[in-house]
Amino acid sequence: MITRRHVLIAATAALGAPPRLWATTTLDLGGARIDTVSDGALVLSPTVLFGQMPQAELHELLARYGESLDRFDPPCNVTLYRDGKHTVLFDAGAGPDFQPSAGKLFEALATLTLGPEDITHVLFTHGHPDHLWGVLDDFDEPVFGHAVHMMGRIEHAFWMDPETVARIDEGRKGYAVGAARRLAALGERLTLLEDGAEVLPGITARLTPGHTPGHMAYALAEPTPALVLGDCLSNHHVAFERPDWPTGSDQDIAAAAATRIRLLAEVADTDLVLIGYHLPAGGLGRAERAPAGGYIFRPLEG
Template sequence: MPITRRAFALGGTAAFAVSGLRPARAQTTARLGGMQIDMVTDGNLVLPRDFILGPMPDEGVEAILTQYNVPEGALTPPCNLTLLRHEDRVILFDVGSGPDFQPTAGLLPETLDAMGLYPEDITHLVITHGHPDHIWGLLDDFDEPYLPAAQILMGRVDFDYWTNANTVDTIDAARQSFAVGAQRRLAAVADLVTFFEDGEEILPGVAARASFGHTPGHMAFELRDGSESLMVIGDAIGNHHVAFALAGLALGFGSGSANGGANAGVAD
């Protein structure tokens, strides 16, 4: 299936970001050597405009959004997750919002079911960062791991930030619930987490790439098979229209923002 591509560079690797896919049950599939990559939906968020755009300097941001027919009022960024099937592994990048964040999100169980997958089929869960739309789906309704067979991999820096008892007191008030929710869920699965640092090959063909800023330990991941590579970018790109039009703009999201973005990019 053809994928719209926009070029960017990371560590000398040519990569292409795929952004802004609207929520849909059907997945977008790409192939990378022996890897199959599906972009799947967890729904979408509904956020006050200032929540994302407020910190941005006045650089014609609204004009850019108007150009791309983004309506006024609340923003509805999609929550896209990446599913990688490679050899005998079924790897999910982030686990979505679960049922407790926003009613328009938390659709991952239905999406997996539509794909013919059970939670038990996921062998690895790789976490980009600790915002609600990326980790609040860690636990099921009984506070048990939603993906019972999955090894969980998460960057040490972000895990330490969200589990630090001081974070709830230092994050801004509008986002204190993010810290409380992350702390509870990560504490529940802490014994299942394998930690990694920037640059490590965390699984065959999957390398961690630090993209700190959106959160203190936000991570992206380079998928590689031979000469081809793909980036799972998490929320390293916020609003893709603005990011590509004003590549040098400091978006100012910081550790406190939540922003469902595209979750993958492809390169060849």
């Protein structure tokens, strides 16, 4: 069963930012429960994201979804998993230092009468600001003080390598500095994961590289198998219809495309529930093969 609750708050004062809509979307997995809670939304440059794609085809594709290249404001859906023993966050949101339209996780958790002290585990998909930067408070102390924090070993090594700041492109240097500071502050609180590791009973880490070198998705087992995607499928239109197209937000463009192509074929054939950080309808849905090729994102019905 899927249910949705929405709480509309006043529009943010940031010029040009989207209105602040807090939402929770709940999926009963049969023995466990998923809630996706809103950390707000991002304001991104469509040119940076889609600039390397064939523009005429891109405009036609986006128009079918009522989108344009004027602006791109993807939602940020933080996944909360509860099985009666563990209360698990997948990613920690953006915190206050990235964009004013994001970093709203505490307010969203409050709609479920939860606070940071209730979280037992934080599982990171990757080290980008909207997924990691919410892990520290204003005093650089861990926000989720009672939680075990986990990240893929490859991802951690990339952001902690002193050479990453020098090698990464100019637009991501701030990402590298911010990630290294936060991961260093977590220190021994952080457990490193390998591909295929059983993180907790019924939760398995899956390496899905390209968006970042060590990006992890997390597979949730029976009775309702689901996959927490992070950013390996980062929108509901281009990424699904044309997973082969180059996306400017990906660290390794070719590897990210290969991951999308492989992953979409798998989830369409297995009818797996997808939980996407930047997908609409709380991020919950399935991938269907489109008659003309590619895939269609189908939100779960509420």
